[in-house]
Amino acid sequence: MKKALKLWLSADPNQRFSRKIFQSPLIEAVRCNTGSPVTKSKEPILTEFQNDIFPIQTWVDLKCRELRIVKDAIIPSDYLELNHPIEVKTPTTMYYNEGKNSVIIDQTNGENKIHIKPPKNFTGSEKIKFGKGASINIPDDSLKIHDYLTKNDKEYVEAAKKVGIHNYLLSFVENVSDINKLLDLDQKANIVAKIESKKGLKFVNKEYQTIQKNVRLLAARADLYIELDQPHEILNALKLIIQKDPNAIVGSRILESFVDLQKIPSCGDFTDIGYLLEIGYNSFLLGDDICSNEMALNSAIGVFNAIIE
Numbered sequence: 001m002k003k004a005l006k007l008w009l010s011a012d013p014n015q016r017f018s019r020k021i022f023q024s025p026l027i028e029a030v031r032c033n034t035g036s037p038v039t040k041s042k043e044p045i046l047t048e049f050q051n052d053i054f055p056i057q058t059w060v061d062l063k064c065r066e067l068r069i070v071k072d073a074i075i076p077s078d079y080l081e082l083n084h085p086i087e088v089k090t091p092t093t094m095y096y097n098e099g100k101n102s103v104i105i106d107q108t109n110g111e112n113k114i115h116i117k118p119p120k121n122f123t124g125s126e127k128i129k130f131g132k133g134a135s136i137n138i139p140d141d142s143l144k145i146h147d148y149l150t151k152n153d154k155e156y157v158e159a160a161k162k163v164g165i166h167n168y169l170l171s172f173v174e175n176v177s178d179i180n181k182l183l184d185l186d187q188k189a190n191i192v193a194k195i196e197s198k199k200g201l202k203f204v205n206k207e208y209q210t211i212q213k214n215v216r217l218l219a220a221r222a223d224l225y226i227e228l229d230q231p232h233e234i235l236n237a238l239k240l241i242i243q244k245d246p247n248a249i250v251g252s253r254i255l256e257s258f259v260d261l262q263k264i265p266s267c268g269d270f271t272d273i274g275y276l277l278e279i280g281y282n283s284f285l286l287g288d289d290i291c292s293n294e295m296a297l298n299s300a301i302g303v304f305n306a307i308i309e
Contacts, residue, residue: 005277005308007301008059008249008285011292012036013045016052018294024301029057031169031285034156035068037133042159050165057167059192060160062153062182065145065172066196066223067136075103075128079113080136083150089142091117096136099226103128105138139227141198148181157185166190169218174199176207179215191215192249196223201237204244217245218285222252242280250276251285255303258296259289265303273307 006028011017013032021027030053038045050058068083088108094116095102107115119126149157160166166188170178173193182189193215195204204217219241225234242248254273257266276284284304290296 003247003282005304006283007304008251008283009291009297010061010286010288011049012288013038013049015292017291021294021297021301022053022056024305026301026304027056028283029059029167031059031061033061033288034152035061035063035066035133035135042156043162046156046159046165047163050163058165059167059169060156060165061169061171062156063150063171064148064153064178065174067138067145069130069132069134069136072132073130075116075130076118079109079115080130082112082114082136085110085112085146086114086138087142087144087146088138088140092138092140092142094136094138095226096130096134098222099137135223137223137226139197139229148178149185154185157182161186161188168192169194171220172196172200172223174203176203176211179211192218194218194220194251195237195241196220197227198229200224201240204241208244212245217241217248219248219250219281220252221250221254222287225253238276238281239279246280247283248281249283249285250281252287254284254286255290255300256287258299258303259293261293261295261299270303273303277307 005026007026008028009030010033011030013036032049069080070083071081073080086108090108091104091106093102094105103119104117105114106117166186167190168182169192170182171194173195174197179191179193182191191214195201195217219238221234224237228234228237255269257263257269286300290300
């Protein structure tokens with residue numbers, strides 16, 4: 001029997017949805033994006049978030065191995081300071097702005113700072129600004145990211161336990177020990193493992209079967225697409241994930257053209273959903289851009305209703 005189609009929404013910890021949104025029977029859960037800055041302590045934030053969406057499930061999205069910039073910086077004069085110590089052979093390419101732009105890393109300090117090579121034809125007047133919290137990708141096979149859970153992740157786990165939440169999405173899962181690091185903090189954890197790298201795909205192919213009863217997979221296409229060697233490899237990556245976990249979720253880069261409601265939605269958005277349904281996905285995680293715009297979100301929900309009909 002075919003599974004019912006379900007939607008997962010995304011929100012930063014301070015975002016509030018209209019109650020009309022949750023009238024849709026398609027909504028299964030809401031992802032709380034802990035990468036967004038907050039001013040209050042985490043316990044009341046999670047309590048308010050959970051109360052606002054009740055009875056919909058709250059899932060706390062931990063950033064883990066995801067690389068983020070921790071201080072504002074201007075390139076090429078400043079080093080970029082990251083949230084993890086890293087090792088990588090240089091020179092190598094760094095992508096930012098969801099993979100739309102790239103620069104060359106020509107030096108690291110052996111810890112968590114990287115230096116960017118001035119772009120070609122640089123005259124000294126151009127500046128590239130990186131804001132605190134911005135995510136980056138370094139899809140180099142030599143990359144080693146030290147530590148898994150960040151200090152912020154651990155604080156969110158402690159806060160979640162205190163308010164009775166045990167649902168977590170883990171970013172950049174690449175081995176079983178990543179799962180165990182969360183279980184060490186919360187033995188009751190319900191886990192969705194976000195697959196976002198080539199190492200993550202190797203984990204799916206070789207190790208996932210040992211923990212598949214307790215962990216659900218999520219094909220996190222925003223980073224996974226950037227991290228692959230060639231763009232077309234996303235097709236087999238998506239097939240592998242749903243083959244290993246028939247209950248897997250697919251997220252990111254879904255109905256992106258719906259963000260601009262003044263334009264006709266792209267044909268590719270509809271055929272993309274058709275392909276994902278065809279290969280077996282029935283749970284879709286909508287991105288921050290759509291979920292932060294209620295008109296766009298209503299339109300996206302309407303599309304999935306139309307597809308069902």
